[in-house]
Amino acid sequence: MSKKMHQFVLAASLFLSMVCLGSAQASDKASASGSATASAPTARLEPFVVNLASFDRYLQTIVTLQMGAAESADKVKVLMPVIRHAVIMTLSAKDYTELQTVEGKKILIDELRKKINVALSTKENDGVQDIFFENFVIQ
Structure with a gap:
Protein backbone atom coordinates (compact mmCIF):
# COMPACT_ATOMS: atom_id res chain seq x y z
CA MET A 1 0.00 0.00 0.00
CA SER A 2 1.30 3.45 -0.87
CA LYS A 3 2.01 6.04 1.76
CA LYS A 4 -0.87 8.29 0.54
CA MET A 5 -3.31 5.39 0.57
CA HIS A 6 -2.20 4.44 4.08
CA GLN A 7 -2.72 8.04 5.27
CA PHE A 8 -6.16 8.11 3.64
CA VAL A 9 -7.23 4.86 5.33
CA LEU A 10 -5.89 6.12 8.67
CA ALA A 11 -7.73 9.46 8.31
CA ALA A 12 -10.97 7.73 7.28
CA SER A 13 -10.86 5.32 10.22
CA LEU A 14 -10.10 8.19 12.61
CA PHE A 15 -13.06 10.13 11.22
CA LEU A 16 -15.40 7.14 11.56
CA SER A 17 -14.21 6.55 15.12
CA MET A 18 -14.98 10.15 16.04
CA VAL A 19 -18.46 9.95 14.46
CA CYS A 20 -19.26 6.71 16.29
CA LEU A 21 -17.97 8.09 19.59
CA GLY A 22 -20.03 11.27 19.16
CA SER A 23 -23.22 9.36 18.42
CA ALA A 24 -22.61 7.02 21.38
CA GLN A 25 -22.20 10.01 23.70
CA ALA A 26 -25.37 11.61 22.31
CA SER A 27 -27.24 8.35 22.84
CA ASP A 28 -25.98 8.10 26.44
CA LYS A 29 -27.11 11.67 27.16
CA ALA A 30 -30.53 11.04 25.63
CA SER A 31 -31.03 7.85 27.58
CA ALA A 32 -29.84 9.46 30.81
CA SER A 33 -32.28 12.36 30.44
CA GLY A 34 -35.23 10.09 29.65
CA SER A 35 -34.29 7.23 31.91
CA ALA A 36 -36.81 8.04 34.64
CA THR A 37 -39.77 7.92 32.24
CA ALA A 38 -38.42 5.20 29.97
CA SER A 39 -37.66 2.79 32.80
Whole structure:
Protein backbone atom coordinates (compact mmCIF):
# COMPACT_ATOMS: atom_id res chain seq x y z
CA MET A 1 0.00 0.00 0.00
CA SER A 2 1.30 3.45 -0.87
CA LYS A 3 2.01 6.04 1.76
CA LYS A 4 -0.87 8.29 0.54
CA MET A 5 -3.31 5.39 0.57
CA HIS A 6 -2.20 4.44 4.08
CA GLN A 7 -2.72 8.04 5.27
CA PHE A 8 -6.16 8.11 3.64
CA VAL A 9 -7.23 4.86 5.33
CA LEU A 10 -5.89 6.12 8.67
CA ALA A 11 -7.73 9.46 8.31
CA ALA A 12 -10.97 7.73 7.28
CA SER A 13 -10.86 5.32 10.22
CA LEU A 14 -10.10 8.19 12.61
CA PHE A 15 -13.06 10.13 11.22
CA LEU A 16 -15.40 7.14 11.56
CA SER A 17 -14.21 6.55 15.12
CA MET A 18 -14.98 10.15 16.04
CA VAL A 19 -18.46 9.95 14.46
CA CYS A 20 -19.26 6.71 16.29
CA LEU A 21 -17.97 8.09 19.59
CA GLY A 22 -20.03 11.27 19.16
CA SER A 23 -23.22 9.36 18.42
CA ALA A 24 -22.61 7.02 21.38
CA GLN A 25 -22.20 10.01 23.70
CA ALA A 26 -25.37 11.61 22.31
CA SER A 27 -27.24 8.35 22.84
CA ASP A 28 -25.98 8.10 26.44
CA LYS A 29 -27.11 11.67 27.16
CA ALA A 30 -30.53 11.04 25.63
CA SER A 31 -31.03 7.85 27.58
CA ALA A 32 -29.84 9.46 30.81
CA SER A 33 -32.28 12.36 30.44
CA GLY A 34 -35.23 10.09 29.65
CA SER A 35 -34.29 7.23 31.91
CA ALA A 36 -36.81 8.04 34.64
CA THR A 37 -39.77 7.92 32.24
CA ALA A 38 -38.42 5.20 29.97
CA SER A 39 -37.66 2.79 32.80
CA ALA A 40 -40.93 3.33 34.67
CA PRO A 41 -43.22 0.29 34.43
CA THR A 42 -46.46 0.76 32.53
CA ALA A 43 -49.76 -1.08 32.30
CA ARG A 44 -51.90 -0.68 29.19
CA LEU A 45 -55.63 -1.09 29.64
CA GLU A 46 -57.89 -2.48 26.94
CA PRO A 47 -59.80 0.21 24.97
CA PHE A 48 -62.86 1.82 26.52
CA VAL A 49 -66.04 2.89 24.76
CA VAL A 50 -68.53 4.51 27.14
CA ASN A 51 -71.65 6.63 26.91
CA LEU A 52 -71.05 10.01 28.45
CA ALA A 53 -73.45 11.48 31.02
CA SER A 54 -75.58 13.25 28.41
CA PHE A 55 -76.16 9.89 26.56
CA ASP A 56 -76.05 11.64 23.18
CA ARG A 57 -72.27 11.30 23.01
CA TYR A 58 -69.77 8.56 23.67
CA LEU A 59 -66.07 8.42 24.40
CA GLN A 60 -63.58 6.00 22.92
CA THR A 61 -60.19 5.97 24.64
CA ILE A 62 -57.11 3.86 25.25
CA VAL A 63 -55.41 4.39 28.61
CA THR A 64 -51.87 3.51 29.71
CA LEU A 65 -50.86 3.77 33.35
CA GLN A 66 -47.34 4.75 34.39
CA MET A 67 -46.63 2.93 37.63
CA GLY A 68 -44.23 3.73 40.44
CA ALA A 69 -43.24 0.09 41.00
CA ALA A 70 -43.17 -3.08 38.91
CA GLU A 71 -45.15 -4.89 41.59
CA SER A 72 -47.98 -2.40 41.13
CA ALA A 73 -47.99 -3.02 37.38
CA ASP A 74 -48.40 -6.73 38.12
CA LYS A 75 -51.19 -5.92 40.58
CA VAL A 76 -53.04 -4.05 37.80
CA LYS A 77 -53.32 -7.32 35.86
CA VAL A 78 -54.76 -9.15 38.86
CA LEU A 79 -57.25 -6.39 39.68
CA MET A 80 -58.16 -5.53 36.07
CA PRO A 81 -61.95 -5.95 36.52
CA VAL A 82 -61.96 -3.60 39.51
CA ILE A 83 -59.80 -1.03 37.71
CA ARG A 84 -61.86 -1.17 34.51
CA HIS A 85 -65.02 -0.68 36.59
CA ALA A 86 -63.53 2.39 38.29
CA VAL A 87 -62.49 3.85 34.93
CA ILE A 88 -65.87 3.15 33.27
CA MET A 89 -67.82 4.65 36.18
CA THR A 90 -65.62 7.75 36.16
CA LEU A 91 -65.76 8.26 32.39
CA SER A 92 -69.49 7.65 32.07
CA ALA A 93 -70.22 10.28 34.75
CA LYS A 94 -68.57 12.99 32.63
CA ASP A 95 -70.31 15.34 30.23
CA TYR A 96 -68.58 15.86 26.90
CA THR A 97 -68.16 19.58 27.61
CA GLU A 98 -65.98 18.70 30.63
CA LEU A 99 -63.64 16.62 28.48
CA GLN A 100 -63.23 18.91 25.48
CA THR A 101 -60.52 21.09 27.03
CA VAL A 102 -56.98 20.22 28.01
CA GLU A 103 -57.78 21.33 31.56
CA GLY A 104 -60.76 18.98 31.65
CA LYS A 105 -58.55 16.08 30.54
CA LYS A 106 -55.98 16.94 33.23
CA ILE A 107 -58.72 16.91 35.87
CA LEU A 108 -59.88 13.53 34.54
CA ILE A 109 -56.32 12.14 34.71
CA ASP A 110 -55.99 13.21 38.34
CA GLU A 111 -59.39 11.76 39.22
CA LEU A 112 -58.60 8.43 37.50
CA ARG A 113 -55.17 8.25 39.14
CA LYS A 114 -56.68 8.66 42.61
CA LYS A 115 -59.47 6.14 42.02
CA ILE A 116 -57.17 3.51 40.52
CA ASN A 117 -54.69 3.91 43.38
CA VAL A 118 -57.54 3.33 45.85
CA ALA A 119 -58.52 0.19 43.93
CA LEU A 120 -54.90 -1.01 44.00
CA SER A 121 -54.46 -0.19 47.71
CA THR A 122 -50.89 0.94 47.04
CA LYS A 123 -48.62 3.50 48.58
CA GLU A 124 -48.68 6.78 46.68
CA ASN A 125 -45.12 6.36 45.34
CA ASP A 126 -45.76 2.79 44.14
CA GLY A 127 -49.13 3.25 42.46
CA VAL A 128 -50.20 5.13 39.35
CA GLN A 129 -47.86 8.05 38.80
CA ASP A 130 -49.31 9.31 35.51
CA ILE A 131 -51.94 8.39 32.95
CA PHE A 132 -51.51 8.62 29.20
CA PHE A 133 -54.36 8.72 26.70
CA GLU A 134 -53.24 6.94 23.54
CA ASN A 135 -56.60 7.62 21.93
CA PHE A 136 -59.35 10.05 22.98
CA VAL A 137 -62.33 10.45 20.66
CA ILE A 138 -65.69 11.97 21.59
CA GLN A 139 -68.55 11.45 19.15
